[in-house]
Amino acid sequence: MPPFPPCCGLIIVASRQPVPLQGILVDVQVKGFVADVSATLKYKNKEEKAVEAVFVFPMDEDSAVYSFEATIEGKKIIAELQEKEKAHKTYDEAISRGEQAFLLEEDDSSADVFSCSVGNLPPGKEAEVTLKYVRELPVEADGAVRFVLPAILNPRYTPQDHDVSITATRPQVPIGEIPYTLSLNAQFQSVYGIARIESNCNITPLEYTDSDKTGAKVSLAEGHKFERDVELLAYYMDVNKPSVIVEAGLGCTNTAQDSEPSPTGSIMAESMAMLNFYPSFPAGQEQSNCGELIFLVDPSGSMECSMNSEPNAPQRIQSAKETLVLLLKSLPLGCFFNIYGFGSHFEAFFPESVEYTQQSMEAAVKKVNEMDANFGGTEILQPLKKIYQTAGRADHPRQLFVFTDGEVGNTKQVINEVHKNAQKHRCFTFGIGEGASTSLIKGMARAGGGTFEFITGKDRMQPKVLRALKCSLQPTVKDVSLTWTLPPNVEAIVLSKVPTSIFQGQKAIVYAQLKGKVENEGEVCLQYKYKDEMIKNNLRFPLNVQNEERSTIHRLAAKALISELEQSTESDSEEVKKKILETSLQSGVVSNRTAYVGVNKDTKTRVEGPPLRRDVPAPAFMMMSNQYRGSGAYQMMSCSAPLPRMGGRPAGSLPLAKMGAKPPGLALRKKGGRPQELIESFSAPPPQPPPPVPVKPPLLIRLIALQNADGSWNLTPEFSDVLGISESDIKTQNPEQNIEVSVWVTVLAVIWLYTNSLDQREEWELLEGKAVSWVKAKAGPSLGKFVRAGNELLKSSIDMKVFDL
Known part of the structure; x- marks a missing residue:
C-alpha cells in the first residue's frame, strides 16, 4: 500500500484548500566534514484574511541553528534569540497589537523537531523566512561523507499520561499532490580531493570548481518535489586522516545575531579547536565470544510502512526480520542472548537471556519469522526499564541493540533511562526508514556508549547492523583520557565529553576552548587501555588560527555543549539550566530554553482581531491499518480546534489514549478543561490493500x-x-x-x-x-x-x- 505523506505547505483546515508554499530554496556549503546550510521558504497568503502560518519540520538533532530572519512587505527583520518564555510573550504581544511577527523554536520533548510561526501575514502578501544552521557530517562505512536534508517528519507516538507530540496533529495530503518544488544547490570543498558525488534524487552532473578537484558543485534537477529526504554522498580521495581545526575567537567583534561584543571568557570570545580522531587497535585481535546480547525490536504498527517511497519497497518490519535472522546466525557460541518486541506492550522471547545453542537459535528464528507489525504504538520506555531491572551475567558484558523507526514522543525520558544505566551496558541503535528520530537514535547510542546507524532509501539494513555487532564484540576500551601539550599560558578546556567507548574505524570528535595567546604548535594525545595494552593516538598540529566569518566551529562546539547538558542526569537542576541558557544566548545557537523571535514594528497595515491559524505539515510515511484507526497519533486528520504549540504555549496539550485501548473518540483536551471533539477528518481511510504476493527470499x-x-x-x-x-x-x-x-x-x-x-x-x-x-x-x-x-x-x-x- 503506498504511503500518504502530507505536504509542507499552508493547509486551510475548514475548507481543505491549501495555500501553496511557493517554493523552498536551499544553499549548502560543505567544507570537509561540516555543512553550513541556508534554507529559505517562500509563502503567499491567498486568503481574504490575515493568517498565522505554523510550520513544524524535522532537523537532524546535531544541527546548530544560529540565524533566523524574515522578509515581509519588503522589510527584512532579523530575529533575536531570547529565553523561550520571553520570546513567546514578545511574539504573542506583537500579534495582539496587529503587528507582523515570527518565532522559531525547538520542541521541548525532542531536539530534532522545530516549529516556525509567521503571524499576521496579510491577505495577498508574500513572506520569506530564512534559517541557517551548521552540522557535522557522518562518514559512512564505504567512506562517503553523508549530507541529508530531511523532509519526512513522522508522527511521534506518545504514551498515556504524556502530552501528545506536536507532530501527531498535522493535516496531510497524499504523495503526488504536493504543489511546490525544492531548489537545492550544494558546493563541496575538501583538501583531499573529491572523487564523486551521489544522491538518492536526480542531480545535475558533477562540476569541478577547482582544477585540482578540491572543489565541486551539484544541484537538484529542476522541478524536484520535496516528498522524501534528499541525500548527498560525497566521496573524497581520503577521509580517515586525523585533523585539528582551530578557529579564532570573536573577542571584541560582534556575533551574527548579537549587538553587543562577546564578553571575555564567553564561549565565542576564545579560540576553539575541533579534533577529529580515528582510533586504531593492534592488528589480529580476536573478537570476544563472551557477552549478553539483547535485541529490542519495534514491531509497532508504523513498522508496516515501506522503507522508502519507491514502488515495491520492502516493509520496515520485513527488513528488520531478515536482519534479526542474520544476527542470530552470526552470534558466537558461548554468548547469551534474548529478543524483546515492543509497541503498546512488550514481550520477551525467553524469560531471561539464554545461552546461544542450536536449540535456542532455532526457537528464536521461529519466533522472528512469526513477528508482524501488530504491537500498536511505539512505547520503548517500559521494556527498557524491564531490561535494566534484570540482573546481568558475570563475565558477559551486556550489549543492547535497538531497532525502531523512532516514532516516539517521550524522547528525553528514554535517553535519560539509558544514561542512568550506562555503566551496566553499551547501547547500539538503528533508525529504520525515512523520518526516524535523530534525537532518539543518536541520543540513546551516545548515552549508552555505542554506535548508531540510519537505514534509509535503498540502504540495506544488514551490513550496517553487522558492523555494529562487530563493534560490540570488540573488547571494551578502558581508561580513556585526553592530554595536551601546549605553549606556555595556553589552556585547553574540553567542552564536549571525551568518548568513553572507542571502536575500530569510528571517528571521534572532541571540541575544546583554547584560552590564551594561540601560536606556534600544539599536541594532543588520546589514550586508552585495550586489553592489557595502553594505546596512544598522538596528533601534533600547527596552531594556525582561522578567521571564519560564520564562526562555524564555535557554533558546533556550543551545540555539542548544549546537547551534553540537556541530556545529562542533572538537566533539571537550576545550575545546568542556567548554563544552557547562557551558552545558547552567547553563541546564538537555539536550545530547548531559547527561541528566535522577530517583530515588524513598522507594519504597514495592522491586523484587527486574531489571525486565522494555518498549520504547515512536513511529509510523513503513513499507514492506515486497523491497528491505527483508533489512534490520534497516526490518523490522517485535521481539526478546527487550536493545535498545541511548543514550549508550553497557551494553546494547551493533547493527551493521547493508550494504544491498544479503544479511545472514546479523538479529542483535543485543554488542561483543566473539557475535551473538544475533532470535528472533521481531512482524509477518509483508503480501503485495505490486498495481501502481498509472497516473494521467495534471495x-x-x-x-x-x-x-x-x-x-x-x-x-x-x-x-x-x-x-x-x-x-x-x-x-x-x-x-x-x-x-x-x-x-x-x-x-x-x-x-x-x-x-x-x-x-x-x-x-x-x-x-x-x-x-x-x-x-x-x-x-x-x-x-x-x-x-x-x-x-x-x-x-x-x-x-x-x-x-x-
Missing part, C-alpha cells in the same frame, strides 16, 4: 537461514536447491566419504558465498568465520582436498587462504 538469505549455530551446514533439499546441484551429486563428489558429510557441505557453502556474494561479504563475514573455524577442526589435514574438490564442483577458484591454508 539465495543468500536462504543459504544463511540454513546455517547451524556452530557454523556448519547440513545436506538438505533446501541446501541443494540454493546451490542448484542435486543431493546425490553433492554426495557423490564428496572427496572424503569417511568424514561426516556436513564438513563437505560447509566447505561448499563458504565457496558459494565467495563466488556469488562477495560484494555482500560484510553481511556474512562473522558467520563465515564460524564456518571456517568449525570446518578446520573437523576436516583436519583433509581440508585442502575438500577445498579443491569444492572449487571443481562449483566451477570456482577460491584461494586456499580463505580457509587459512
Whole structure:
C-alpha cells in the first residue's frame, strides 16, 4: 500500500484548500566534514484574511541553528534569540497589537523537531523566512561523507499520561499532490580531493570548481518535489586522516545575531579547536565470544510502512526480520542472548537471556519469522526499564541493540533511562526508514556508549547492523583520557565529553576552548587501555588560527555543549539550566530554553482581531491499518480546534489514549478543561490493500537461514536447491566419504558465498568465520582436498587462504 505523506505547505483546515508554499530554496556549503546550510521558504497568503502560518519540520538533532530572519512587505527583520518564555510573550504581544511577527523554536520533548510561526501575514502578501544552521557530517562505512536534508517528519507516538507530540496533529495530503518544488544547490570543498558525488534524487552532473578537484558543485534537477529526504554522498580521495581545526575567537567583534561584543571568557570570545580522531587497535585481535546480547525490536504498527517511497519497497518490519535472522546466525557460541518486541506492550522471547545453542537459535528464528507489525504504538520506555531491572551475567558484558523507526514522543525520558544505566551496558541503535528520530537514535547510542546507524532509501539494513555487532564484540576500551601539550599560558578546556567507548574505524570528535595567546604548535594525545595494552593516538598540529566569518566551529562546539547538558542526569537542576541558557544566548545557537523571535514594528497595515491559524505539515510515511484507526497519533486528520504549540504555549496539550485501548473518540483536551471533539477528518481511510504476493527470499538469505549455530551446514533439499546441484551429486563428489558429510557441505557453502556474494561479504563475514573455524577442526589435514574438490564442483577458484591454508 503506498504511503500518504502530507505536504509542507499552508493547509486551510475548514475548507481543505491549501495555500501553496511557493517554493523552498536551499544553499549548502560543505567544507570537509561540516555543512553550513541556508534554507529559505517562500509563502503567499491567498486568503481574504490575515493568517498565522505554523510550520513544524524535522532537523537532524546535531544541527546548530544560529540565524533566523524574515522578509515581509519588503522589510527584512532579523530575529533575536531570547529565553523561550520571553520570546513567546514578545511574539504573542506583537500579534495582539496587529503587528507582523515570527518565532522559531525547538520542541521541548525532542531536539530534532522545530516549529516556525509567521503571524499576521496579510491577505495577498508574500513572506520569506530564512534559517541557517551548521552540522557535522557522518562518514559512512564505504567512506562517503553523508549530507541529508530531511523532509519526512513522522508522527511521534506518545504514551498515556504524556502530552501528545506536536507532530501527531498535522493535516496531510497524499504523495503526488504536493504543489511546490525544492531548489537545492550544494558546493563541496575538501583538501583531499573529491572523487564523486551521489544522491538518492536526480542531480545535475558533477562540476569541478577547482582544477585540482578540491572543489565541486551539484544541484537538484529542476522541478524536484520535496516528498522524501534528499541525500548527498560525497566521496573524497581520503577521509580517515586525523585533523585539528582551530578557529579564532570573536573577542571584541560582534556575533551574527548579537549587538553587543562577546564578553571575555564567553564561549565565542576564545579560540576553539575541533579534533577529529580515528582510533586504531593492534592488528589480529580476536573478537570476544563472551557477552549478553539483547535485541529490542519495534514491531509497532508504523513498522508496516515501506522503507522508502519507491514502488515495491520492502516493509520496515520485513527488513528488520531478515536482519534479526542474520544476527542470530552470526552470534558466537558461548554468548547469551534474548529478543524483546515492543509497541503498546512488550514481550520477551525467553524469560531471561539464554545461552546461544542450536536449540535456542532455532526457537528464536521461529519466533522472528512469526513477528508482524501488530504491537500498536511505539512505547520503548517500559521494556527498557524491564531490561535494566534484570540482573546481568558475570563475565558477559551486556550489549543492547535497538531497532525502531523512532516514532516516539517521550524522547528525553528514554535517553535519560539509558544514561542512568550506562555503566551496566553499551547501547547500539538503528533508525529504520525515512523520518526516524535523530534525537532518539543518536541520543540513546551516545548515552549508552555505542554506535548508531540510519537505514534509509535503498540502504540495506544488514551490513550496517553487522558492523555494529562487530563493534560490540570488540573488547571494551578502558581508561580513556585526553592530554595536551601546549605553549606556555595556553589552556585547553574540553567542552564536549571525551568518548568513553572507542571502536575500530569510528571517528571521534572532541571540541575544546583554547584560552590564551594561540601560536606556534600544539599536541594532543588520546589514550586508552585495550586489553592489557595502553594505546596512544598522538596528533601534533600547527596552531594556525582561522578567521571564519560564520564562526562555524564555535557554533558546533556550543551545540555539542548544549546537547551534553540537556541530556545529562542533572538537566533539571537550576545550575545546568542556567548554563544552557547562557551558552545558547552567547553563541546564538537555539536550545530547548531559547527561541528566535522577530517583530515588524513598522507594519504597514495592522491586523484587527486574531489571525486565522494555518498549520504547515512536513511529509510523513503513513499507514492506515486497523491497528491505527483508533489512534490520534497516526490518523490522517485535521481539526478546527487550536493545535498545541511548543514550549508550553497557551494553546494547551493533547493527551493521547493508550494504544491498544479503544479511545472514546479523538479529542483535543485543554488542561483543566473539557475535551473538544475533532470535528472533521481531512482524509477518509483508503480501503485495505490486498495481501502481498509472497516473494521467495534471495539465495543468500536462504543459504544463511540454513546455517547451524556452530557454523556448519547440513545436506538438505533446501541446501541443494540454493546451490542448484542435486543431493546425490553433492554426495557423490564428496572427496572424503569417511568424514561426516556436513564438513563437505560447509566447505561448499563458504565457496558459494565467495563466488556469488562477495560484494555482500560484510553481511556474512562473522558467520563465515564460524564456518571456517568449525570446518578446520573437523576436516583436519583433509581440508585442502575438500577445498579443491569444492572449487571443481562449483566451477570456482577460491584461494586456499580463505580457509587459512
